[in-house]
Amino acid sequence: xxxxxxxxxxxxxxxxxxxxxxxxxxxxxxxxxxxxxxxxxxxxxxxxxxxxxxxxxxxxxxxxxxxxxxxxxxxxxxxxxxxxxxxxxxxxxxxxxxxxxxxxxxxxxxxxxxxxxxxxxxxxxxxxxxxxxxxxxxxxxxxxxxxxxxxxxxxxxxxxxxxxxxxxxxxxxxxxxxxxxxxxxxxxxxxxxxxxxxxxxxxxxxxxxxxxxxxxxxxxxxxxxxxxxxxxxxxxxxxxxxxxxxxxxxxxxxxxxxxxxxxxxxxxxxxxxxxxxxxxxxxxxxxxxxxxxxxxxxxxxxxxxxxxxxxxxxxxxxxxxxxxxxxxxxxxxxxxxxxxxxxxxxxxxxxxxx
Numbered sequence: 001x002x003x004x005x006x007x008x009x010x011x012x013x014x015x016x017x018x019x020x021x022x023x024x025x026x027x028x029x030x031x032x033x034x035x036x037x038x039x040x041x042x043x044x045x046x047x048x049x050x051x052x053x054x055x056x057x058x059x060x061x062x063x064x065x066x067x068x069x070x071x072x073x074x075x076x077x078x079x080x081x082x083x084x085x086x087x088x089x090x091x092x093x094x095x096x097x098x099x100x101x102x103x104x105x106x107x108x109x110x111x112x113x114x115x116x117x118x119x120x121x122x123x124x125x126x127x128x129x130x131x132x133x134x135x136x137x138x139x140x141x142x143x144x145x146x147x148x149x150x151x152x153x154x155x156x157x158x159x160x161x162x163x164x165x166x167x168x169x170x171x172x173x174x175x176x177x178x179x180x181x182x183x184x185x186x187x188x189x190x191x192x193x194x195x196x197x198x199x200x201x202x203x204x205x206x207x208x209x210x211x212x213x214x215x216x217x218x219x220x221x222x223x224x225x226x227x228x229x230x231x232x233x234x235x236x237x238x239x240x241x242x243x244x245x246x247x248x249x250x251x252x253x254x255x256x257x258x259x260x261x262x263x264x265x266x267x268x269x270x271x272x273x274x275x276x277x278x279x280x281x282x283x284x285x286x287x288x289x290x291x292x293x294x295x296x297x298x299x300x301x302x303x304x305x306x307x308x309x310x311x312x313x314x315x316x317x318x319x320x321x322x323x324x325x326x327x328x329x330x331x332x333x334x335x336x337x338x339x340x341x342x343x344x345x346x347x348x349x350x351x352x353x354x
Contacts (some may be wrong), residue, residue: 019200024061029192031068040063046102051104059115062102063122069095070127070158092127096134101122104145107154121161132169135162139214143221150229156238160294163245164216215246225326236344246317318352 027044030036039286045062052058070092106116139162146155157329222239229235237327328341 024057027061028064029284031065037254038068041065042098043155048108048175049102049106053109053115054115056115063119064122066099066127096123096127099127100138107145107149107152111149112152112154114154117158120158124165131167131168132166133170135166138162139166147221147225150232151226151234153234156234159218159315160238163215163242166211166214167245167249212246212249215242215249216241219246226328226337230332230334231340233336233340236340239344240347243317243321243348251316316350321348 027041028038031038031041042062042065045058045065051056073317100120103116103120103123107113110116124130124138139159142155142159143161146159148150182321185210219242221240221244222235226232226235226239322345325341325345329338329345330339332338
């Protein structure tokens with residue numbers, strides 16, 4: 001706990017203009033000196049965000065406080081002091097859930113709150129460790145929010161990050177399965193090797209089918225929102241990204257490097273991530289969020305070059321997209337909707353090389 005004399009001082013910091021770093025510095029000093037409990041500061045920071053939901057200083061400080069909590073020996077000491085009474089895993093899960101609630105509230109208070117959504121991604125990366133369960137939970141929990149905020153690109157950008165992270169996790173898990181298979185080949189009989197390979201292939205296929213279903217559901221959501229809320233460019237931009245991921249998952253396209261990567265520990269915001277995807281060369285036809293340059297270079301092969309040069313063969317996916325756009329153009333009366341649909345159709349033609 002902290003002295004009663006410190007509380008008025010803290011509340012004064014919360015009320016002052018958040019563009020000033022002085023209030024944040026005072027709170028850091030109080031935490032480092034042991035005067036202020038980090039969990040108490042998170043609560044005070046939540047109050048500050050109700051008045052300054054987009055304040056970058058408040059979000060940066062909040063990440064700093066969370067880093068203090070997840071440092072080595074930090075969580076055990078908290079348990080000893082009785083500040084958190086649950087097991088470490090449960091405490092982290094509680095922190096993640098509380099941060100998600102704070103981000104949702106702040107995003108609702110300020111439109112296109114890139115700082116709130118970038119903080120949400122940071123929490124996924126550093127607290128939740130991008131586990132599949134949390135990613136799927138977030139995909140489900142943010143569905144209603146984006147449906148009620150169809151012009152807010154930040155929310156859809158976040159869902160693109162979730163989908164892309166799920167794909168990357170699947171690729172990583174499959175690589176681990178392959179590595180385990182190679183180790184088993186040195187120590188097991190041929191029969192056991194075949195059984196192991198069959199099990200791993202089944203797991204990989206199940207994951208792939210699940211991801212395909214998730215992308216289909218996202219495309220259905222996008223179609224529904226476009227029909228119900230015509231004239232919102234954000235929905236068409238999101239549709240491009242989902243369609244690209246579908247083509248990648250069906251092995252028609254490589255997962256190209258992103259121009260804009262996800263938030264990292266340097267507190268980089270998403271303030272520049274709201275631009276529409278490019279519409280030129282296939283390698284630049286869609287900016288997929290969440291990939292770093294090193295992973296792109298590692299997977300760059302002659303097959304990748306061939307896929308970049310060759311046009312995508314016609315399939316049920318492209319045909320359905322053309323039918324959807326033609327339906328929108330033939331039935332809509334909204335000028336902006338027609339303009340966005342026409343632009344999307346031109347993008348399809350360029351993107352598919354047809």
